[in-house]
Amino acid sequence: MAGKTLYDKLWDDHLVKQRDDGSALIYIDRHLLHEVTSPQAFEGLRIAGRRPWRLDANLATPDHNVPTTDRDRGIDGIVDPVSRIQVETLDKNCDEFGILEFKIKDQRQGIVHVIGPEQGATLPGMTIVCGDSHTSTHGAFGTLAHGIGTSEVEHVLATQCLVQKKMKNMLVKVNGKLGPGVTGKDVVLAIIGKIGTAGGTGYAIEFGGEAIRDLSMEARMTICNMSIEAGARVGMVAVDDTTINYVKDRPYAPKGDQWEAAVAAWKNLHSDADAEFDKVVELDGADIMPQVTWGTSPEMVTGVDGQVPDPDKEADPIKREGIVRALQYMGLKPNMPISEIKLDRVFIGSCTNSRIEDLREAAAVVKGRKVSPSLKQAMVVPGSGLVKTQAEQEGLDKIFIEAGLEWRDPGCSMCLAMNADKLGQGEHCASTSNRNFEGRQGFGGRTHLVSPAMAAAAAIAGHFTDVRELVH
């Protein structure tokens, strides 16, 4: 019999009951909540007269609607009354049901997928869910983590379980070494470019290979974060010393004897050597260069030295139609070099790229330089209050401000523009976020997904440019 994959092990460890019809009851160790996808779930509990099954499995924070300025005013600083009600509703629900929440003025507040790992609320071997598709981020710790809808938020609150059907196993192996200036973001964009936005549908993806093993936890989080953009709800990386060293001494990480016991258990969180995958995709790390998306789907991506594609060269009629539509929306011409795309704004932030390493990479590029006067705005939004504090201790805020970038307070911000930070119609943005869908960052806005270093380089140049040439 073949060995088990990491996904198989996580599944088996959390199987409460296998039902005859092929569905299974899976136990959930950690449930993260935010203000957008939880109000209807709490309301559902109230209507049915149900209580949460296990309070201490839950952790909440407001992130999508919070402003990135004026934070000392707390909730009163939220100008949009509809946004304010949503944040107030989360506070009220957490208070009423007794759920731990890092409220808007708590220094630990931040993007839900940044604070889980930061606090050690995300631990290897867990099942982790949240009403947010980027919950796949936590898979970087050898967890089974995925996004759920609001009905399932209610289901987890009420039962601590989910009804699931087992997915298939996919291994994405990135061999060899990455070149200098190539980041986790470039790796995941290259993977999405290769397998497409539906390539991972129905699969749990494990990312492996030398290039992944060499990456820091934060870079692994960036990769797992965008599994959903490859169609896979779940993305994972096996546990190794990098994982364990990152988790150690986090506020909610186990301590003392418990730590020793946990580490011993975590060492088994990898696919067995003889495990079989339903699908294997391989890339050579040395071939990956800094990536830029040109279209309205994350799979519409190319290297910074590339060109906007020519729809006439696409054989598949549905894809061709997609390219034509994307170019029209993006205001780009076929065969135009990526480096000629002029930018209006730059956004460095989001659950994909707002951690300390991301900010360090961006700061290293802009240090001693000035943002191009052709830009309307370049902003940096740290992923949490603690990331912000650490960056300030390292002097990164000063580097950004001196270069002409705005230094903001933590939240989801312009990744999805539910707060006041958004693109104007027709504006091009170099963004470190995860989705370049039509209107995602603002009505009529045009998003190009890049790494923090590439966004920083674009801020200096006013257009896309190869960060490796700027720095070296």
Next chain:
Amino acid sequence: MRAFSHHKGVVAPMDRSNVDTDMIIPKQFLKSIKRTGFGPNLFDELRYMDEGKPDQDCSQRPLNPDFFLNQPRYKEASVLLARRNFGCGSSREHAPWALDDYGFRVIIAPSFADIFYNNCFKNGLLPIVLDEEIVDRLFAEVAEKEGYQIEVDLPAQEVVTPSGERFSFDVDPFRKHCLVNGLDDIGVTLEDSEAIKSYEAARRQSAPWLFDAITHS
């Protein structure tokens, strides 16, 4: 949950692939704390010429005449015919809520994104996967005949076209059971409360660190 067994309705064609949930219901409408009222903002950025705002009277807004839902022939549509990877992106359940609130009961596509597909079943909406070839043919037939209707028989797992052609489709037995009977699946899961408790007790022994309370300290 509203039960779903049989449905017959007019088919409307959404002829583009990779329709994402931002497109189905843009972010500004996610600020609502209710489950209902999203229908007028379904496909908001494609459907109207202006930028939509929450709590606005949409009847006064300029419509995009080229958008399929604004064409009189699809006014009564309750079956959405779509392309590959429908519902990709965000996990927002507001997407099926908006489709449902508008009046759609069935979505047919060659493939769906996983989270969206799952969310549909929680809301009495039936997503049906048919082969791309069949979907292509349905697009052609819908374009040809105004008022084109199909019948969906969930117990028999069949789609029936006006000419009497039948296409069978797969559906997960548990999801089908819940949908046909309109079951609240939290209630179904709570029938297994004892199994959940004994799992927890065993797990508390083998991996106690998973049960250390996260607290307000």
